[in-house]
Amino acid sequence: MEETVRSTVAAGARSCLVAFLIVAVLNFPAAAASAAPLGMVLASQNARLDNAVATNGANVYPGDALSTGSGGSLRLKIGSSQVFLLSASAATLVRQENKIQAKVDRGILGFSMAAPSQLEIATPLGVVRAASGRRVYGLVAVLSPTRMQVSAKEGTLIVAAANGAEKLIEPGETYEANLTAIAGSPDVGPQGVGSDRINWKRVAGLLIVAGGAATVAAIIWHEETESCSVPSSCD
DSSP states (O other): OHHHHHHHHHHHHHHHHHHHHHHHHHHHHHHHHHHSOOEEEEEEEEEEETTEEOOTTOEEOTTOEEEEEEEEEEEEEETTEEEEEOTTOEEEEEEETTEEEEEEEEEEEEEEESSGGGEEEEETTEEEEESSSSOEEEEEEEEETTEEEEEEEESOEEEEOTTSOEEEEOTTOEEEEEEEEOTTOSSOOGGGOTTEEEEEEEESOTHHHHHHHHHHHHHHHHHHHHTTOSTTTTO
16 A cells, blocks of 8 residues: 555656656747847946846846946847937837837837837837838927827838827927826826827927937947948948
């Protein structure tokens, strides 16, 4: 009787071990994918990557906090695309299905998407992406949780709110978006959800909110990224 019980326990333990190994093997690809870097630091000045100073060549992993101090900047390579954080800005990179999403918390983020299907920009008011598969270059300024500006420098952008509303921004256009509550709505919710709506107004450009220094930085960055438009030239 005792021998039978011992054999039964041993068989059960072996079964549990086999099941554990199978689950571990099946989950390994997902774990490896989540641990893979999403981008790399190309240039930094007064910038931080999580709790450390951002250094050239450093890998950026999902969820890493990216931030710049006053007068700082941070330039990242994400596949064949690039993003650029200007002064006093913060963002994170996450994987969203088959895309990488740069989530802007505050400040100004510039982007140059050579392969628009691989990258999109998330803001408190909606997601900014290319309207087609062509290369795009633009900037997003998150001024508050309910206010932002989007500027299309090259290519057409589309801003998609969570409630399904969309806004097209053509090359050379800059629009300001304000999230407002409809009369009778108690609160303003994120991304135009529920009884809130986004009001769009065309403005002269990000210069009116970003200041001359930020605009100059964006122009310099555009010139640098243009030199990287040839595949592998920035590897």
